[in-house]
Every structure is written in structure tokens, then in C-alpha cells.
Amino acid sequence: MSTTVTPAPKKVNRIGLEVIQYKGSKTTLCAGCGHNSVSERIVECFYDLGIQPWSVAKFSGIGCSSKSPAYFLGLSHGFNSVHGRMPSVATGAMLANRTLLGLGVTGDGDTASIGLGQFMHLQRRNLPFIYIIENNGVYGLTKGQFSATADIGSKQKTGGVNEAPPFDLCALALQWGATFVARSFSGDKKQLQAILKAAISHKGLAVIDVISPCVTFNDHEGSTKSYTYVRDHEEAMHELDFVPSYEDIAVEIDEGTTREVTMHDGSKLLIKKLAADRYPGTKIEALTTLQEAETAGVVLTGVFYVEPEKDTLMDQLNMVDEPLGTLPESRVRPGQAVLDQVMEELR
């Protein structure tokens, strides 16, 4: 008796792509680096949601974290720019083609020091964009100097102690106008996935501060950004679930424990409370929560704030719907009559 082995059908997502088509080249980051986990989550989320890879554009600055766009979404265009100034590059690109789904990955050095100004202005403009900070409290690529997010008292591998107070990037983002603000941990797979998916569905700028330990320079005893420290001090504010808009299922929620946030594209973020009543609310509430967490020495994670419908830069500029970059000549070069008119005015 002969048997024909039919290979198991390949697993594909709703647009017929396999997960491998969402991967990038092999990572060159250290084994165990938190940034690699973030890359994996990005691959999973874009695959799960069935997003067309060529509709995505990836951006980064300089750092180990900023290298990572090479390691996911290999079928998407990517731009590894200069240190701290990815926001401006992304802004230009998104203006050139507003139909792109923009995704930026940066580090705490890239964002909180050299790039602080651009980070602020990005939020002021509410660019439709996902901005992920892989936050390890150090400059990985230049071998372990403290960054501006290092906590007071945190120890360097070589023994130095950080004395300067840290920037809380979520608190700052709230004040500067980001319309989606969340914190997660590279080691918290489920939460990070839900946050990423919600960010992908968000209309304006989504800022995600992901604590992402540097195993080589900041994972030792005395560091406040080590895996051990973060595991011991993390407190998730809530449990998150994401229901994409195309999944036409009625979700039953327990009004007593769960709230839902409807994102701009109709997707839903389900937020189930854990110990305390911590749902995304007003900015003031979010800032208070962050302040309390800092005082308590807790690494608070979850979604702090969502403003799903706020106007974006493209709304403010009243731009046409099509990509500006590829408008035909007939729409970008005025006719002879216009030139004649201006010449007449100057006569």
C-alpha cells in the first residue's frame, strides 16, 4: 500500500501570508537582549492582524535598539537614520505618503537625550505613528553609559552610581500631547502584544515605553533595569485584550471589571482591572498614577492614556488623501495661466 504524504497546509494569516514573511534578517544583537523580544512581538502582531508588509515603513535612530528594524518586517521599507532624529525623518516620510503605516523603534539614549527635542515636537504634531522606545537605562551600543532614564541609585556594571533623576518618558509624553501612552516590559509577551495591536489601530501618535533589559551592560545586581529587578517590581495596571475591527464577534464584557476603548478603526481594546481601578482616564489621573508608582518604587505597566479621535498632523495640514509624493505633474505644476498672472502682478 502506498501512502502519499500531503504536507500540512502552511499556516497563513487573513491576507494569505505566512509568519516568515513578517520576519527580517537574523538579529545581530546579543542573545537575551530585550530588544529581540520586542522584534518578535512586532512580527507576531503584524502577522496576526494581517497587515500588508509593504504598507508599513520602519524608522529608527542610532543604537542597538535602532538596529532592530532590520530584524523584523523584511518586506517593509526601512530607514535607519541618525542619532535622535528619527522623528523628523518619519514626519517627512509620512507627509510624503500618508497612506503608510509608520513604525519607529528607538532607544532611551536616542529619545531621552540627543533626540528629546524631536521626540517632544513629534507629539505636539500628533503624527500618525507608532513610536516604540526600547528602554534599558543605558547606551548599549556605546558600551553601557547611563542614559537619561536611569534611576537614581542604579549601579553601572563598572560600579558607577547614577545620581541624576530619570526622565519618565510616559509622564513627559502625556504632557507633550501624545494621544496614546503606554508602558510595557519586553518580558511580558501578552501585554506587549495587546498594546502593540492597539497602537497599530490608533489614529494619531502612539508612544510605547518598553522596558527592555540590556543583558550585556545593565542586567546585574544593583541595576533597576535588569530582568530580575523589573520582574520583581513590575505591576501591571490591568489585563489587556485586543479585538480587531475585522473580527466581527460580539464580546461580552463584565461591566464591573472591564472597560473597552474603541479605537479609531473600530477595533476594541478591552481593559480588565486587576488589583486597583486603573483604567486609562484623564491626563491628570494618568500623571497622578505615574507619580504614585514612582514614589512606591513600582514599575507600572499598561495603557495610561488614549485619545482615539484627536486630529493628526495630516488633518491640521488639510492634505489631500493621496500620497503627495506620487501626485502626477498635472496636480503639482500649475499651468501657464498661473505664471502669466503672477508675472502681470509683478510688472
Next chain:
Amino acid sequence: MSTSVLPTDSARAATLPPPVINDFCIQVATANGSGSQTSNNVMMRGIFQMGIPVSGKNMFPSNIQGLPTWFTIRASKHGYVGRKKEVDVLVAMNPETAKEDVAKLDAGAVVIYDEPLGLNQQRSDLHFYPVPYDKLVGPVCPEAKLRKLVRNMIYTGVVAWVLSIEMEEIHQALFRQFGAKKKKAAELNWGACQAGYDYAAKTFTKTDPFKVERMNATAGKIIVEGNQAAALGCVFAGVTVIGWYPITPSSSLIEYTIGFLKRFRNDPETGKATYAVVQAEDELAAVGMVLGAGWAGARSMTSSSGPGISLMSEFVGLGYYTEIPGVIFDVQRVGPSTGLPTRTAQGDLMSTALLSHGDKKHPMLIPSSPEECFEMAMAAFDLAERYQTPVFVMLDLDLGMNSWMADPFKYPTKPIDRGKVLSAADLDRLGGFARYKDVDGDGVGYRTLAGTPHSQAAYFTRGSGHNEKAQYSEREEDYVNNMDRLTHKFEHMRGALPAPAVDIRQGAKIGLVAVGTSDYAIGESRDQLRAEHGIETSYLRLKAYPFSDELRKFIADHDRVYVIEQNRDGQLLGLMKLDYTGEEISKLRSIRYYGGLPLDARTVTADLIRQEGK
């Protein structure tokens, strides 16, 4: 009766100097913020409308109100529109500088001044016309708070009388200046202008020789600022994304662009913008936006001046290596920070050509007239996309912010060149592509844009470390190959840039080389050299860097070549030296001016004569 005096008047009428017609320079000295701009423009336009070539130059301080400002209007039947050092008619409105301004005049010049200043006491070899502005302004301007502005229009009328500028032309210029919406203001100012004219007619006897007479040298011409012309060029080039940060003397380039875009580039059906303009947080961000937008397919641009261009340095280097199109205007001004930010210079030539770290060279287009600002703005976008690299357009304050007579701009005859961009259909046909491979021999690879619906469209953009396929590489061969291709690409550009303007004179042993606004002084200086010293010169005006091969030939064909430029360090000469050999270099000489004012012919003539040992 007449208060206008050179020694004793009635006898003088018989010995009046011969008339000087259509060849003089008016200087209006005011304090900035006093609103004299309208009066000056009206005066200039009045002369222009009478068919006489004019130019207007504003020498203003870096300040909003109260510091001295000089506006000069040069009328020249010869068509000389460069700066003239000697002032023939001084309108002294600023008590702070009046004494010094009068002291600087050559004998025989005219001074129109505010009577209480008593300037006629200062010298006896000038023609003085005192005007009691405060007395005249009251009756024509009942509203006291407007008097300060309206007062200025009085001198326009006085000057019109002194120089015989026809009042109908002044009237037309004035109403045009105010536009249909500000009729009342126009009436008020016209009243002041007439009061000045009537006062002069009734009070003065003309003793000076300067006057205008109708000519026919401006028919069909326009008056325009270089920045305005460049702005229009950007709009007709189809610019789509602009990131910018304000800085004098560049801001008006962007502001004019925004004005034109709003008028002419909103979609007729939806009213939506076919462009995006973002005032960035700084020049680092402005140029970052330009690169991001250029990368994603936009025609992107920014404009700045030296300080901002310096800040753009790192990004421009990245643009060079990642091969991203973008257009950057540099409206050059003097030096860093405070000092002379509102004065002109050609001081960024060297630093811009070599902007950023590591090996790099950037193309520059260097216009000298509004027509060229318009054309080169358009050319810059085509070049940037054709050669996939940041392209600089180098104006200077003189060209950008001053008023120039020009021929009406010609509508582009060629379609926009979007360069080598592969579509999804191209990728189907080709089965893939290598981003940095020189397929056509011009050193320029093919690119794809983010969003191209094809699984082979994507590539990863990063700085210097990549191979032909845009893959990360630190291999020596890959790096060297890439660098050599970039060199080849730069060399290839030479032939594609605007050719120099060359005027070879039979038998001339001396050649002159210059760029940009030096052109005006040089044209006039060549006439002076010929007329006054019997020296014939050839002249080559470069319009772009990398330099055309014609320059090499020009050097070979002349015994001595003077490189004339508006900076201290001989930057143009320095760039030439990078290209040439010892024998060529030994022929090069240098004439430099760096006082912050537009170059004038006398400076060129005098320095050349000195160096020629004559």
C-alpha cells in the same frame, strides 16, 4: 524763495553743471520700523515705469525698530544694477546718522533733509533741499498716530520733483502698492506725496544736475526679489513637502512659497492641499523632514542660511550616502550668530560643497538673477531626483531680499524629471533590483518608494555600510566600490548642470571668474577697465558646482584669471584648486570683498588694477 543752495544762487543758474540723466543713486536713510519701505518702493517703481533700469537694495540692521537703515535705488541707463558706492541723492530722514551720511557724500551730491536738522551748515559743496516734514504732514494727515508713516511719503513727492519723476507714474505705483483693498490708505499717502511735490515746486530752485528722462528699457519687465523668484520656481517644480525654520535672509523664500502654494496648489475640487509645509523645531528637524520625504517620494525642500546649514551637516552627509533627493536653499549672509546677519556674503561656498563629515561633495546651483532663481529652483528638484542626492541652491542676501528688474519668467518647457523610480510593474518585469547598483553607467541606482505594492520593493536604508543590494556590509571591497560609484556619480553630474555664462573677448589676456551676484559689479567693472584703463577682459560666470569643464579651457586660454568673490578666504578659488593642477593654479589670482554690502564695480576695478601693477 529757494533755500536750495550752492554758494550764491541766481548767478549759479547760468553755471549749472551739465545734466546727469538716468544715471544716479538715491539713498534713503531712515530708522528701521519707521515704515519707509512703501515710499521707497513707490519711488523705485515710478522710475521703472518711466522705462529706466533700476534696482533697490535695502541695507538693514538685525533689529526690529529704531536702528539705522539705508535703502538705495540705483537708476542706470546702462542697465547697471549692482551696488554703486557713491550716493548722488541722499534723503536724510534719520537724525542719528544724518551727519555721517552727509560727510560721506562726494561733492555735488543732493541732500533732501528734515529742515530742523540744519544739515546745510555742514558742507558748502552739496545741493541742499530742506523740507519741513512736521509742518507739511499735519494738514494732510489729521490722525496724529498715522503721521509717522505718512511723513515718509512726503519725501517721495519731493524726490519726484527734484528728479522729474512723473507724478502720474508715482500715482500709479502708489495705488498699485497699496492694492485695491487699501484704497483709503492709498489716498492718504497720495495726499502726502502731493504735498511734498507741491512744496518743492513752490519753494525750490533746482540747482543739481540729476534727473530722469523717459526711456524704453523696462518695457515688459518685472520687479521681483530673488527669494520670491525661487519660491515661484519651487511651486512650478511641484514641491510637495517643506520643512523649515525661520532665519533671515531665507525666511521670505519659504513665506513666499507658502503664499503661492495657498493660492495655486489647493486641489480645485476638494480645496485640500497638494503640499505639506511644516515649521520645524530647528534646522536639524527641517532637513530630517526633507530627507524622510525625499526618501518616500516627495519633492522636498528646505531653505536656510549659514547657521542653519551648519546644523544640517550630519543629515546632509547621510543624504549623500543613502542617496536621497532633497533641495536645500542657502540664502547666504555674513558670519555666525549676531553681528551682521542682515548683510550679504558668499561665505558658505566651501562649507556647503563639503558639508558633513567623511568623504562627500555636494552639487550647488548658483543663480545670479531672479530669472535664474526661478529656473534653478526647478532644475534643482530635477537634479536631486535624477542623481538621488541633496542639491543646494546658493543665493545670497543681496539676491534673495533685494528688488531686481527681470524678464518675465518662462514657463518650463520640459516635463518634471522624477528620476529612476521602479514601480510594482517594473519589479514584476525585472524580478527584483539592487538599490545601489550602477546599471546605466551614470553611477545612479534605481530606487523604490515605501508603499510600493510588491514583495520585492523593500530595501533597508542606512548610512555608509552597505553593498549594492543595500544589505549591511562592513567589507572593504563593498565600501570602496560604493565610494567609487559615488565619485563617478558626482563626476557624471558635471555635464548635467547649468553651463557657465562665458564672454570671451578677442585678445583678452585677463580672464575673470565669479558666481552669483558678483556678476553685476563685474559687468560694470569690465566696462570701467576697458574705458578707463584700456584693459579688455574675458569673463566666465559659473552657475554650478561641480565646475563645468569649460572652466579648465577658460583658464588655459588666459594668462591670468582673477577669481572674484564675496568672502575673505577665497572659497571659490579654494574649490577650484581642489580640481586643478599646478600650472592651472599658478594662473589664478584672487579678488575678495567681505564688507557685508553687495560687491560694487569700483572695488573690483581698483583691486584688479593694483594687482596688475598699473
